[in-house]
Amino acid sequence: xxxxxxxxxxxxxxxxxxxxxxxxxxxxxxxxxxxxxxxxxxxxxxxxxxxxxxxxxxxxxxxxxxxxxxxxxxxxxxxxxxxxxxxxxxxxxxxxxxxxxxxxxxxxxxxxxxxxxxxxxxxxxxxxxxxxxxxxxxxxxxxxxxxxxxxxxxxxxxxxxxxxxxxxxxxxxxxxxxxxxxxxxxxxxxxxxxxxxxxxxxxxxxxxxxxxxxxxxxxxxxxxxxxxxxxxxxxxxxxxxxxxxxxxxxx
Amino acid sequence: xxxxxxxxxxxxxxxxxxxxxxxxxxxxxxxxxxxxxxxxxxxxxxxxxxxxxxxxxxxxxxxxxxxxxxxxxxxxxxxxxxxxxxxxxxxxxxxxxxxxxxxxxxxxxxxxxxxxxxxxxxxxxxxxxxxxxxxxxxxxxxxxxxxxxxxxxxxxxxxxxxxxxxxxxxxxxxxxxxxxxxxxxxxxxxxxx
Numbered sequence: 001x002x003x004x005x006x007x008x009x010x011x012x013x014x015x016x017x018x019x020x021x022x023x024x025x026x027x028x029x030x031x032x033x034x035x036x037x038x039x040x041x042x043x044x045x046x047x048x049x050x051x052x053x054x055x056x057x058x059x060x061x062x063x064x065x066x067x068x069x070x071x072x073x074x075x076x077x078x079x080x081x082x083x084x085x086x087x088x089x090x091x092x093x094x095x096x097x098x099x100x101x102x103x104x105x106x107x108x109x110x111x112x113x114x115x116x117x118x119x120x121x122x123x124x125x126x127x128x129x130x131x132x133x134x135x136x137x138x139x140x141x142x143x144x145x146x147x148x149x150x151x152x153x154x155x156x157x158x159x160x161x162x163x164x165x166x167x168x169x170x171x172x173x174x175x176x177x178x179x180x181x182x183x184x185x186x187x188x189x190x191x192x193x194x195x196x197x198x199x200x201x202x203x204x205x206x207x208x209x210x211x212x213x214x215x216x217x218x219x220x221x222x223x224x225x226x227x228x229x230x231x232x233x234x235x236x237x238x239x240x241x242x243x244x245x246x247x248x249x250x251x
Numbered sequence: 252x253x254x255x256x257x258x259x260x261x262x263x264x265x266x267x268x269x270x271x272x273x274x275x276x277x278x279x280x281x282x283x284x285x286x287x288x289x290x291x292x293x294x295x296x297x298x299x300x301x302x303x304x305x306x307x308x309x310x311x312x313x314x315x316x317x318x319x320x321x322x323x324x325x326x327x328x329x330x331x332x333x334x335x336x337x338x339x340x341x342x343x344x345x346x347x348x349x350x351x352x353x354x355x356x357x358x359x360x361x362x363x364x365x366x367x368x369x370x371x372x373x374x375x376x377x378x379x380x381x382x383x384x385x386x387x388x389x390x391x392x393x394x395x396x397x398x399x400x401x402x403x404x405x406x407x408x409x410x411x412x413x414x415x416x417x418x419x420x421x422x423x424x425x426x427x428x429x430x431x432x433x434x435x436x437x438x439x440x441x442x443x444x
Contacts, residue, residue, distance in 0.1 A: 250386035
């Protein structure tokens with residue numbers, strides 16, 4: 001049976017791991033390769049590395065880091081952050097990434113999804129969507145939640161799928177960093193709408209929150225950062241608890 | 252020496268990295284002479300069946316692969332190419348295995364089949380030390396059917412060949428190079444065959 005995936009996310013700035021609280025107030029939490037290997041040994045099913053460097057130098061450091069991750073990690077990993085062209089995606093594929101996530105650049109230029117998917121395959125493109133609820137509607141945001149776009153969550157997710165996205169990574173900017181849980185009804189609606197996997201991100205504070213989004217929320221995977229980085233919920237404890245709750249999990 | 256067949260498809264690097272982590276010596280090559288003289292041959296890759304077959308043909312590797320007598324392991328698209336025929340763009344494949352490669356097609360089934368799924372009905376020394384129910388990593392939309400050469404089964408909507416073996420040829424639909432310790436054990440087993 002296909003297992004639900006647990007995915008730690010590592011934010012990288014200038015080659016170092018950081019975690020944003022509401023994407024502001026960054027704080028370093030470790031070496032990306034070592035932390036990734038540690039998570040893989042603990043039973044993480046995949047890893048996501050997001051480059052939040054703002055400079056060219058930072059970007060180049062990230063590509064070198066991707067090469068080192070690929071050499072050292074024995075589970076799949078996705079990389080993202082600032083991917084704005086097919087060449088950016090190709091460079092990261094060449095460095096050894098299994099998948100890339102595109103976010104703001106795809107909102108600006110949806111053709112990017114089609115172009116990357118047709119060149120490197122649907123499985124290679126994860127479309128990340130950050131959205132906030134405004135007057136009962138889920139509005140898609142860009143630039144780490146700082147800007148509203150004209151798009152709406154469900155129609156955008158569907159368009160991304162039609163353009164060749166292999167997975168959707170949805171973060172509720174209303175829940176991210178709060179540790180109050182995920183908007184499960186929204187996730188369930190998204191999962192029912194789509195024929196590709198949905199990864200839930202943003203808001204996990206307890207094991208129950210993750211169990212809920214994987215069952216009630218019908219998500220295929222749960223992604224989190226700080227609860228793992230700060231050891232609040234160790235991955236083996238989480239996976240054992242989910243397994244006990246009859247959720248299909250790889251132990 | 253292990254020859255990793257280079258036919259201009261993605262994912263060679265991942266397989267090479269996995270061999271590197273095991274301390275194995277390998278070369279990434281499309282040279283028929285190097286491939287014929289290798290102790291082991293790996294046919295990895297991701298991509299689409301008809302263009303992958305076209306690339307093997309361009310490099311003059313169709314008959315080279317068919318005539319190999321050392322242990323050969325096809326991974327993902329690699330195992331599909333070793334099969335008889337793929338539904339993906341109606342492609343005639345190498346025909347080492349008699350299996351047909353079919354697209355996942357069931358209402359409500361998410362495609363691609365992506366993530367960790369479990370193995371059952373394990374046979375042959377390729378799975379030495381790997382337990383029934385072990386999880387391995389998959390990313391694919393097409394899969395080989397079952398037949399007498401099936402040496403491991405996974406279910407996704409319905410059962411398919413997770414791995415196939417015939418004579419000196421082996422193939423896995425999953426990615427051992429991304430399957431943590433289970434995948435490492437399988438690659439080690441292959442190197443010891």
